[in-house]
Amino acid sequence: MENLITLTTTKHLFLCFSLFYLFFTYLFLALYVISSQSKCLFRSEPFHLIKSSSLFSYPSSYGQHKYAISTSRSTCSSPLNFSDYWDVLKEIQNLSRNAECSTRNVRYMQMQGGGDSFGGNLSSHLRFSFFDHQNDSSEVPCGFLKKFPISDSDKIAMEKCESVVVVSAIFNDHDKIRQPRGLGSQTLENVCFFMFIDDVTLKGLQYHGLISTYSSGYKIGVWRIVKVTKEDLYYNPAMNGVIPKYLVHRLFPNSQFSVWIDAKLQLMVDPLLLIHSLVISENADMAISKHPHFVHTMEEAMATARWKKWWDLNALKMQMETYCENGLQPWSPTKMPYSSDVPDSALILRKHGLRSNLFSCLIFNELEAFNPRDQLAFAFVRDHMNPKLKLNMFQVEVLEQVTVEYRHNLKPSDVSFAKKSSMTTKTIRAQPHLLHQNGSCSSKCQQYLATMWGSHQ
Numbered sequence: 001m002e003n004l005i006t007l008t009t010t011k012h013l014f015l016c017f018s019l020f021y022l023f024f025t026y027l028f029l030a031l032y033v034i035s036s037q038s039k040c041l042f043r044s045e046p047f048h049l050i051k052s053s054s055l056f057s058y059p060s061s062y063g064q065h066k067y068a069i070s071t072s073r074s075t076c077s078s079p080l081n082f083s084d085y086w087d088v089l090k091e092i093q094n095l096s097r098n099a100e101c102s103t104r105n106v107r108y109m110q111m112q113g114g115g116d117s118f119g120g121n122l123s124s125h126l127r128f129s130f131f132d133h134q135n136d137s138s139e140v141p142c143g144f145l146k147k148f149p150i151s152d153s154d155k156i157a158m159e160k161c162e163s164v165v166v167v168s169a170i171f172n173d174h175d176k177i178r179q180p181r182g183l184g185s186q187t188l189e190n191v192c193f194f195m196f197i198d199d200v201t202l203k204g205l206q207y208h209g210l211i212s213t214y215s216s217g218y219k220i221g222v223w224r225i226v227k228v229t230k231e232d233l234y235y236n237p238a239m240n241g242v243i244p245k246y247l248v249h250r251l252f253p254n255s256q257f258s259v260w261i262d263a264k265l266q267l268m269v270d271p272l273l274l275i276h277s278l279v280i281s282e283n284a285d286m287a288i289s290k291h292p293h294f295v296h297t298m299e300e301a302m303a304t305a306r307w308k309k310w311w312d313l314n315a316l317k318m319q320m321e322t323y324c325e326n327g328l329q330p331w332s333p334t335k336m337p338y339s340s341d342v343p344d345s346a347l348i349l350r351k352h353g354l355r356s357n358l359f360s361c362l363i364f365n366e367l368e369a370f371n372p373r374d375q376l377a378f379a380f381v382r383d384h385m386n387p388k389l390k391l392n393m394f395q396v397e398v399l400e401q402v403t404v405e406y407r408h409n410l411k412p413s414d415v416s417f418a419k420k421s422s423m424t425t426k427t428i429r430a431q432p433h434l435l436h437q438n439g440s441c442s443s444k445c446q447q448y449l450a451t452m453w454g455s456h457q
Contacts, residue, residue: 080277089186095256107136118234128326143243143364159252163256165255166193173409176263177205182267182270197226199230246367266404274349274402285359286348286351288391289398296452298448299452301316319376326384328380330448343378345378363377
């Protein structure tokens with residue numbers, strides 16, 4: 001009997017030990033995963049944070065945190081080091097206070113009467129003629145050849161933003177408005193947050209009760225909402241989003257730094273820390289993430305066609321042929337310090353100055369000429385512009401640590417627009433004459449492809 005009791009006790013002890021072992025093993029693994037997910041981020045010391053819940057209270061029907069996309073990387077090879085928040089705040093304040101307007105201005109072509117389009121619909125020859133900007137007195141086309149249709153009160157507020165501005169846009173109710181997290185206690189006094197929307201998005205926000213139908217000015221949490229009358233701009237909502245994305249220096253002429261963040265992303269780190277770490281400390285004009293998969297422009301072009309990210313394949317091929325004919329080359333180590341030709345442009349950080357402003361103007365002109373897929377024009381503009389852009393292309397793992405990505409809205413609010421758009425944007429196949437002439441391959445990108453695929457002799 002005693003042996004039986006002893007055996008039973010031993011089994012219970014063994015079972016308890018096993019359970020404790022499993023518990024601590026899983027706890028250790030959980031802690032390891034959590035710690036490894038933050039290896040890209042190092043703060044020098046804690047600082048007082050604004051609670052995200054205090055910024056805005058969302059109705060449950062809005063679902064601002066639904067459909068988050070998990071990241072596949074838990075570590076990164078280039079951790080992001082942050083300086084002390086208060087030191088960063090003081091340094092950016094001093095830089096903004098001491099900035100000289102003459103060092104950051106490009107002279108822009110001015111609107112004379114009513115233009116045919118917002119950007120002028122310039123020919124390739126004319127657009128490329130502005131790439132070499134050795135003469136600072138020459139005027140550069142940079143949009144605004146038609147009036148940007150916003151209210152006077154919004155325009156005045158934008159001109160009053162003098163230090164750092166964070167900009168995003170939602171057109172055709174494509175995304176949800178999310179509040180940034182990780183903001184320091186003094187950030188809202190030194191950083192402006194502006195969200196550009198159209199009438200379709202406005203109706204969706206009113207439907208969910210986020211803003212009043214009777215209000216003349218809109219604000220949701222940190223974001224000042226700016227309504228754009230898209231009927232006076234481009235039919236394509238994505239092209240309208242390109243205006244605040246790349247012409248931020250013109251919309252906010254007195255800002256010294258800017259952060260563009262796609263509305264599919266939620267910012268998880270204070271923008272002052274990001275600007276300081278990725279732009280100021282790197283002595284860069286612009287900071288942008290490398291693409292997670294592609295290095296060559298043509299890889300992105302092929303993916304754009306394959307996944308039907310742009311409906312006019314004929315125009316897409318013409319764009320690539322134009323760039324190849326005018327000197328587009330695949331990426332190689334000779335392009336260093338540019339470490340890739342393809343960015344992930346969902347997050348762009350800029351120091352407003354001659355080089356970054358010129359780049360933004362030139363790439364906007366290309367996007368209006370062809371399509372809003374900015375990754376296709378990125379390397380061509382960067383490699384051919386003069387003076388050269390000081391660019392910090394950081395690892396994609398950093399982007400995944402400083403933001404959270406969400407899926408786009410699954411059901412657009414404006415069903416009539418969605419139906420109309422689907423009827424008028426059927427895929428247009430590329431014409432055979434673009435690649436073949438008299439039975440032989442005549443593609444202007446043949447040399448590019450041969451070099452990219454490693455068959456160049």
